[in-house]
Amino acid sequence: MTGTQEAEGHERALRELADKIIAQGEGPRLLTPSPVDRTMIKHWAEAMGDANPRYQGPDAIAPPAMIQVWSMDGLKRGDRPRLPLDDMFEALDERGFTGVVATNCEHTYHRHLVPGEHLTSTTRMSDLSGLKKTALGDGYFVTWNVTWYAQDKPVAEMIFRLLKFRPREERCPSEERKPYPLRPAVNRDTAFFWEGARSGELRIQKCGDCGELRHPPGPVCPSCRSTERTYAVAAGTGTVYSYVVHHHPPVPGRETPFAVAVVELPEGVRIVGNVVDRAPAEVEIGMPVRVVFQAMDDELILPMWTPGSPDANA
Amino acid sequence: MRTLEMAVGTTLPELVIPLTPTMIISTALATRDFTPVHHDTEIARAQGSQDIFLNILTTMGLVERFVTDWAGPEALIRGINVKLGVPAYAGDTLTFSGAVAERDGDTCVVDVRGMVSLGPHATGTVRFTL
Numbered sequence: 001m002t003g004t005q006e007a008e009g010h011e012r013a014l015r016e017l018a019d020k021i022i023a024q025g026e027g028p029r030l031l032t033p034s035p036v037d038r039t040m041i042k043h044w045a046e047a048m049g050d051a052n053p054r055y056q057g058p059d060a061i062a063p064p065a066m067i068q069v070w071s072m073d074g075l076k077r078g079d080r081p082r083l084p085l086d087d088m089f090e091a092l093d094e095r096g097f098t099g100v101v102a103t104n105c106e107h108t109y110h111r112h113l114v115p116g117e118h119l120t121s122t123t124r125m126s127d128l129s130g131l132k133k134t135a136l137g138d139g140y141f142v143t144w145n146v147t148w149y150a151q152d153k154p155v156a157e158m159i160f161r162l163l164k165f166r167p168r169e170e171r172c173p174s175e176e177r178k179p180y181p182l183r184p185a186v187n188r189d190t191a192f193f194w195e196g197a198r199s200g201e202l203r204i205q206k207c208g209d210c211g212e213l214r215h216p217p218g219p220v221c222p223s224c225r226s227t228e229r230t231y232a233v234a235a236g237t238g239t240v241y242s243y244v245v246h247h248h249p250p251v252p253g254r255e256t257p258f259a260v261a262v263v264e265l266p267e268g269v270r271i272v273g274n275v276v277d278r279a280p281a282e283v284e285i286g287m288p289v290r291v292v293f294q295a296m297d298d299e300l301i302l303p304m305w306t307p308g309s310p311d312a313n314a
Numbered sequence: 315m316r317t318l319e320m321a322v323g324t325t326l327p328e329l330v331i332p333l334t335p336t337m338i339i340s341t342a343l344a345t346r347d348f349t350p351v352h353h354d355t356e357i358a359r360a361q362g363s364q365d366i367f368l369n370i371l372t373t374m375g376l377v378e379r380f381v382t383d384w385a386g387p388e389a390l391i392r393g394i395n396v397k398l399g400v401p402a403y404a405g406d407t408l409t410f411s412g413a414v415a416e417r418d419g420d421t422c423v424v425d426v427r428g429m430v431s432l433g434p435h436a437t438g439t440v441r442f443t444l
Contacts, residue, residue: 034346040344040346044344044345047337047340047341047343047345048341048344048379049331049379050383052379052382052387053387054387063375063378064378064390065375065378066345066375068371068374069345069346069371072345072347072371075348102370102398103397104395104397104398105373105394105398106393107374107393107394109393112390200411200427233413236425292397293399293433293434294433301433
């Protein structure tokens with residue numbers, strides 16, 4: 001069997017299993033190992049350094065972000081009943097996708113909880129992605145949803161996504177720290193942009209006189225010819241204005257194919273960047289994207305674009 | 315009721331959290347997460363990590379704290395949406411920054427970014443009502 005046929009075989013089998021598990025929907029409602037508990041809230045707030053007075057005193061509420069804590073098995077892991085989702089993970093492990101890294105955690109709180117409340121929860125798997133190439137190795141994204149109930153009413157929900165990947169061959173430590181081979185040209189005109197990327201800001205050059213935004217950065221304002229310059233921090237959202245998918249030739253430090261887009265920002269300028277977290281074939285003109293900052297090595301951070309707007313994720 | 319500037323674009327005061335081993339371990343245990351990579355350095359290193367690192371339940375808690383530290387106890391958190399990035403290892407520093415992204419009456423959405431020396435650890439949004 002060729003590598004490709006083998007990969008297609010894996011993909012089919014995993015897809016069938018995923019469809020079966022997804023069709024099963026919610027599992028049974030199980031009582032969470034801990035009820036909402038005053039002392040656990042106190043310990044949590046203390047460890048987090050969270051001095052919010054709402055979590056203290058006789059009228060204390062539970063910190064909303066604690067919702068998953070009530071479901072944790074603690075040291076008695078393995079006691080919980082087996083979930084259909086476990087079959088999915090086992091099937092991925094068997095096919096060599098043994099690596100795991102969590103990528104998304106989304107909570108929605110319908111109301112706050114108070115000490116003494118007993119919760120139940122249900123879990124359902126909601127998605128298995130196609131096979132994706134990632135920086136860690138090839139893998140599948142698995143998504144599941146948890147709903148928590150108090151007295152039969154939903155009180156909170158979670159969407160959790162992780163990547164199950166096939167770890168790459170072991171590399172020696174000196175190789176892992178190898179600098180990314182392509183370096184941006186950093187000079188007095190562009191340094192602010194790269195410093196912004198390092199601190200997680202997408203900075204756009206702004207004329208110090210007329211205030212017009214321009215990108216890429218340059219020494220003179222094309223509108224008023226002023227050499228005074230400053231910058232604005234962009235919201236970090238945009239839409240794909242145009243894009244190309246690079247298949248060949250090979251690019252040092254990159255796996256082909258990859259998508260490079262011209263992204264139109266709501267601030268009115270366009271910027272070029274890689275589209276990540278989506279198969280290049282699924283990139284589309286008009287697709288909403290959001291900036292992410294990817295560490296390429298110990299020093300270089302590049303702004304890239306991931307599908308979705310804050311609205312879509314809220 | 316305190317008055318607070320919550321117009322779109324308003325930036326939140328930075329929250330700097332030194333990631334001591336005590337911080338990593340006490341938060342892991344306070345979230346009932348006993349996975350060894352969050353408290354046992356040897357096991358964490360054997361699994362390819364450079365040290366023990368923050369667990370996700372704590373990341374969610376710190377994102378929440380970053381927003382309520384600024385918004386005050388009147389703010390009721392309605393949703394937290396986090397994209398997880400590089401690990402937050404013991405010995406590093408986690409710095410949160412953020413800005414108001416949306417404001418609609420009593421509802422406010424804040425963009426949050428938690429950076430460590432390796433890059434973004436957590437980026438996302440927090441929605442709350444007043």
